[in-house]
Amino acid sequence: MAISLSNSMRGALYTLQQNQQAVQQSQLRLATGKRVGSALDNPNSYFRAASLSSRASNLQSLLDDMNQASQVLQTTSKGMDSLKSLIQGAQGLVGKASQAGQNNTLTGTLTTPLKADAKVVAxxxxxxxxxxQLSVAGGTAVTVATLGANTTVQDVIDGINGNTTLNPNGSGTSIRAALVGGNLQITSSSGKTVSFKSDDTDANLQKLLGAKTVEGSAVAVAGTAFVDTTRKSLSSQFDEILKQIDQTIQDASYNGINLLQGGDLKVTFNESGTSSITVKSVNYTANGELGIANSTNSFISNDDVDVASANLKRAIDKISSQAAIFAANQTVIQNRTSFTNSMIQTLNTGADALTMADQNEESANLLALNTQQQLAQTALSLASQANAAITRLF
Structure with a gap:
């Protein structure tokens, strides 16, 4: 059965329905913060905003990659700082070796102590x-004793110390011999190779000196080089630092990328890939690209020390130069990171301007609509009461 409504009731009901729709729309905008939530609301604004948001999202992915690239370069920078510190430590050792001078000692290895008055023959x-005989740096052999029946160990010592060819500046000033702990000990202040020779057999010479078992322990017929224990210790520490340099290089990696071990870094700046930078890596090792060789001859000579010092300086210069290149790349990436971040904010702001609702405006609209709704409900109620009154007249 059809229900007939008066014009006044129909008008009040229509107003109430329209008002309810407007209330729901305002509530939705307040809840979502958007005045354009779908293409049905405003196709033009919706799709333009979607395009801007899509580009902002793509740039955000690139921005994340840029930030990670910056972390790679920061890791590399810290690694290079560590390398510099290690090399400076090595320079300190080389400096100590240089300051230590050369005072290289070789000691016999006899288990039965010699005595100064013991006769070398009997x-x-x-x-x-x-x-x-003694020879210095492969030079002419100098006779220090001709063994006779009465030649003593002390005579051999005096023959070395007093020899003016070996010690032109005075007794024992360059090559000095002494009996220490029951063994013949020969010291070279020049650090040059010294050979102790005899035309006797090896076996007989070893009765005076002991068998050569380790570097710097005793002398065989063919002679041996002296080793400065202080410099040898410093050279061992030097070589250990070189190992640490290589290990530091290996550890200067971030997310699988190591710019110090041949891992190039490519950073893309735009969505099309037409703007990018490739950070070229280096391939460092202490003995390789850095050119720091292990200690030579236990730093026995000043020449060895000078070579090590020069190598370390070149390595420091090389690292400093490469660090400047990496820093320039870092500056480019940071600038593009800042620019991309600004672009993302601009794009998001533009998208919001097309779709976002004004919260203050929507709140005011909702308040007004609620008031209108109450008025419409009152009008509908009054219209209904008027119709009822007319009905009672019949």
């Missing part, structure tokens, strides 16, 4: 008439 066991 007591020690070498042959009569044989020569004991």
């Amino acid at each position: 007591d020690v066991g070498m042959a009569t008439g044989k020569l004991l």
